[in-house]
Amino acid sequence: MVLSRKSWLPLIVAIAFGACNTTPEDPSMEAIVTVDGVSLTLGELNRAVPDNLAAQDSIAIAEDYISRWVRTKLMLRQAEINLSAEEKDVEQLLEEYRTSLLVHLYQQKMLEQKHSPLVTSREIEEYYTQMQDNFNLQESIIKGIFIRIPKDAPNQDLLRKWINSADLENLVNIEAYAFRNARTYEQFVETWVPFSRINSLLPEAVGNEERFLRWNTFYETSDGTYNYFLSITDYKLPGSSAPIKYVEERIKAILLNKKRIEFIQQLGADLYDEAIKEKIVSFK
Numbered sequence: 001m002v003l004s005r006k007s008w009l010p011l012i013v014a015i016a017f018g019a020c021n022t023t024p025e026d027p028s029m030e031a032i033v034t035v036d037g038v039s040l041t042l043g044e045l046n047r048a049v050p051d052n053l054a055a056q057d058s059i060a061i062a063e064d065y066i067s068r069w070v071r072t073k074l075m076l077r078q079a080e081i082n083l084s085a086e087e088k089d090v091e092q093l094l095e096e097y098r099t100s101l102l103v104h105l106y107q108q109k110m111l112e113q114k115h116s117p118l119v120t121s122r123e124i125e126e127y128y129t130q131m132q133d134n135f136n137l138q139e140s141i142i143k144g145i146f147i148r149i150p151k152d153a154p155n156q157d158l159l160r161k162w163i164n165s166a167d168l169e170n171l172v173n174i175e176a177y178a179f180r181n182a183r184t185y186e187q188f189v190e191t192w193v194p195f196s197r198i199n200s201l202l203p204e205a206v207g208n209e210e211r212f213l214r215w216n217t218f219y220e221t222s223d224g225t226y227n228y229f230l231s232i233t234d235y236k237l238p239g240s241s242a243p244i245k246y247v248e249e250r251i252k253a254i255l256l257n258k259k260r261i262e263f264i265q266q267l268g269a270d271l272y273d274e275a276i277k278e279k280i281v282s283f284k
Contacts, residue, residue, distance in 0.1 A: 033066060035073035040066065107264050115263045119255045127251050128244045135242040140195040140209050143234040145174060148184035148201065148226050156227065163231045164218050183226065189233055192246040202228055210237055 028043030048065045049058055080088070128135065145163055159177055162170040171189065178185035184201060195213065199205050203223040206212045219230040236243065275281040
């Protein structure tokens with residue numbers, strides 16, 4: 001059951017705090033709860049609770065909002081009582097926060113208007129070459145094919161032959177077979193994936209990953225319902241350098257952040273130089 005604002009607000013008030021005895025001319029100004037002379041009104045609660053919710057959800061959200069509002073006001077009351085006048089003087093903090101917020105908003109606006117979030121392949125390659133020691137693998141990664149099929153699926157000998165073949169043209173046959181018969185199919189011949197993700201799909205996870213990867217290019221196992229086939233065309237072990245393709249997105253994020261910082265620094269330098277030139281800033 002979905003209620004409109006007009007229908008659920010009185011219900012929330014009645015359930016949470018009991019019906020009010022007096023109603024002001026503007027219902028939105030009716031006080032729901034008062035703490036030390038400060039009231040939470042129906043209008044404020046109305047704005048805090050989303051439209052088109054079920055009655056139970058509306059009541060739950062409203063009651064939570066009211067509870068948090070009361071707790072905040074009580075905490076503020078204790079702060080007013082217990083803090084000294086000097087401790088309560090937050091004008092400088094507020095001004096610093098306002099300054100920081102406005103500067104941040106301006107920087108973000110300039111980033112959106114004038115900064116080009118572009119990272120080239122060459123930049124990624126250069127960064128990878130310079131910082132390669134920082135991209136050592138923390139886990140095993142592999143390339144290959146994984147497929148899970150029912151035990152009664154047809155032509156499984158053909159599937160084994162295709163998966164064991166180094167001929168990439170057999171991928172077409174494997175994908176056609178998987179489309180008809182597979183319950184799970186992962187093709188990552190050109191993409192590195194963590195071995196742990198594929199290992200978790202097996203009915204019994206491989207224990208010694210390093211030994212397994214060194215000695216297996218094809219693995220087949222089963223449970224009571226399915227046969228599992230895993231072809232490993234390449235692998236890399238923890239401690240070795242991560243392939244550039246595997247860390248490409250991470251490098252891109254690093255470079256984008258670096259460019260944003262450089263843009264903001266240059267923006268500040270340009271504003272400073274212009275202000276000096278226009279005599280907006282002067283030193284005595």
